[in-house]
Amino acid sequence: MPSSKKTISLINDSLSSELSIKDASVGPSVVDLANLNKDTGLFTFDPSYSSTASCESKVTYIDGDEGILEYRGYPIEQLANKSTYLEVSYLLFNGELPKKEELSEFRHNVKHNMVLDSNLKQLFTGFLPNAHPMGMLMSSVAALSTIYHEDIDIRNPHHREAFFFNVLGKMPVLVATIFNQINGTKIGSYNEERSYAENILTLFFDGRGDYEINPVFSQALDILLVLHADHEQNCSTSSVRLTGSSGTNPYAAIAAGIAALWGPSHGGANEAVVRMLKEIGSPKNIPTYIEKAKDKSDPFKLMGFGHRVYKNFDPRATIIRGECHKVLGQLNQDNNPMFELALQLEEIALNDQYFVDRNLYPNVDFYSGVIYQAMGIPKEMFTVIFALARTVGWATHWCEMMENPALKIGRPRQLYLGSEKRDYISIDQR
Ligand code: CMC
Numbered sequence: 270m271p272s273s274k275k276t277i278s279l280i281n282d283s284l285s286s287e288l289s290i291k292d293a294s295v296g297p298s299v300v301d302l303a304n305l306n307k308d309t310g311l312f313t314f315d316p317s318y319s320s321t322a323s324c325e326s327k328v329t330y331i332d333g334d335e336g337i338l339e340y341r342g343y344p345i346e347q348l349a350n351k352s353t354y355l356e357v358s359y360l361l362f363n364g365e366l367p368k369k370e371e372l373s374e375f376r377h378n379v380k381h382n383m384v385l386d387s388n389l390k391q392l393f394t395g396f397l398p399n400a401h402p403m404g405m406l407m408s409s410v411a412a413l414s415t416i417y418h419e420d421i422d423i424r425n426p427h428h429r430e431a432f433f434f435n436v437l438g439k440m441p442v443l444v445a446t447i448f449n450q451i452n453g454t455k456i457g458s459y460n461e462e463r464s465y466a467e468n469i470l471t472l473f474f475d476g477r478g479d480y481e482i483n484p485v486f487s488q489a490l491d492i493l494l495v496l497h498a499d500h501e502q503n504c505s506t507s508s509v510r511l512t513g514s515s516g517t518n519p520y521a522a523i524a525a526g527i528a529a530l531w532g533p534s535h536g537g538a539n540e541a542v543v544r545m546l547k548e549i550g551s552p553k554n555i556p557t558y559i560e561k562a563k564d565k566s567d568p569f570k571l572m573g574f575g576h577r578v579y580k581n582f583d584p585r586a587t588i589i590r591g592e593c594h595k596v597l598g599q600l601n602q603d604n605n606p607m608f609e610l611a612l613q614l615e616e617i618a619l620n621d622q623y624f625v626d627r628n629l630y631p632n633v634d635f636y637s638g639v640i641y642q643a644m645g646i647p648k649e650m651f652t653v654i655f656a657l658a659r660t661v662g663w664a665t666h667w668c669e670m671m672e673n674p675a676l677k678i679g680r681p682r683q684l685y686l687g688s689e690k691r692d693y694i695s696i697d698q699r
Contacts (some may be wrong), residue, residue, distance in 0.1 A: 276289050277290060279311075286305050288300050288301060288302060288304070317577075318507075322502075323679075324510060324670065326666065326669060327341070328499060330342070333576070334580055335581060336579060338584050340357060340498065341361065343360065343366075345495075345496065345585065345588070348495055349492050354494040357495050357661075358661040359372060361499055361665045362433060362665050362668070382435045382438025383442050384442070388416070389409065389412055390446070392408065401649060402447045402448075402650055402653045403531040406447060406656055407527040407528055408524075409443050409446075410523050410527055411520065421518065423519065436664050440660045441465075441472060444469075444656075444657045445457070445473055448653075451647065457475030457476050458471070466487045486599075489592045489640055492589075493637055493640065494654075496585040497633070498659065504529045504530075504532070505527070506526065506666050507529075508525045508528070509663045510667065515678050516678075519667055523663050530652060530655060536652045536656065537652050539573070541572040541634075543639075543642065543651070550610075551610070552610060552613050555617050559571075559617060559618060571614075571629070572634070573631055573632055573634045574618060574624070575629040579632065581628065583631065586630070589633065589637055590631075597639075597643060607639055611635065611639060
């Protein structure tokens, strides 16, 4: 990490610590707290990590005030418009955009791993009919750790690369298997002639071999995958890093990321948005739900609104809103009731003082469900598709972390508020 000569002095009674300030290549500097406890006996307290940088990284940059998101320095708007998910995956993993032959080799390496072990297929027969697809995905990725464990040396870069391509290849097949299981349909076959996004639609919908790909759908899906590919140290990526820092099996670490993504404060929000819009039902009910969202005694929140980092706008939401118009226009559903409701809800919230004061804007999850629904994808699959896209981010961050020879296990401390020391009393004397 580049280091500046600046320091901050922290003085506590007679103890003091000179904390160095480390400069970022772009964006805010950080205060290095590594010596704070040694010098003063103090820990820092930041339970939701609102002021904490947990690691060094070169993958993704976000400026929340300006609504900027960049993968390896490339603005998300340019990548969404001009690139493809596989090219972005190459970029995230390797740090540079690929030449034609490099991309073709990358695609081959992903495709080569798109085969499921027959034992793994059996796992899917054990789930209850109403199993949630995220639970199925998490379990099946965790199950990959039962197949790939003895041969993985996580300190070996070749083994890490093999893991990267294997998890990237396995994920679309797992996701499509889950999709077809809950739909009671047969998985389609991968087609070399088709793009990555077209192949996802093929695996989902082409079990009978007669599915015609709508280019507006495949383009929208590709853009959604690009937008979800990485997002620096979010909850699920941090879960992958923290879990992985113990040296555990990397598939287990990815399963931890999927577990974190499932929550409605994170990736689960896309499913929750559609549930919420269904519950609101009609524009006439919007004011009631806006009041509920503002009422601190009511647990209801406006799903798809707000973000820990973006305090101006989420650049991904702007792109997705445009894609919604295209997809619905293609279906002659310009007046799609759910989209209309979402647009009106957004407008009312953006003009409400509560949301203005707190810088609450639609996030990436506000409109994505409308597109998925229009494509015929059930809402329980929305977060699963998010996980499919984010896998490249998780695997890239895990590899970046493992490259560090000085990596230590992540081990936060606490502010202890429990009982003081006391003596054990035998059960008949309590
Ligand atoms: N509806 C109503 N009030 C909200 C909302 C919301 N969606 N989001 C934040 N607030 C309020 C919050 O109650 C707090 O009010 P006050 O200052 O009066 O106590 C203020 O805004 C600041 O919120 P916060 O809870 O400190 O914000 P946070 O950074 O901890 O949480 C968030 C961020 C995304 C979890 C939260 O905004 C939220 O729960 N949003 C709804 C769920 C959602 O859409 N999640 C997807 C996030 S983007 C995709 C992803 O990460 O995967």
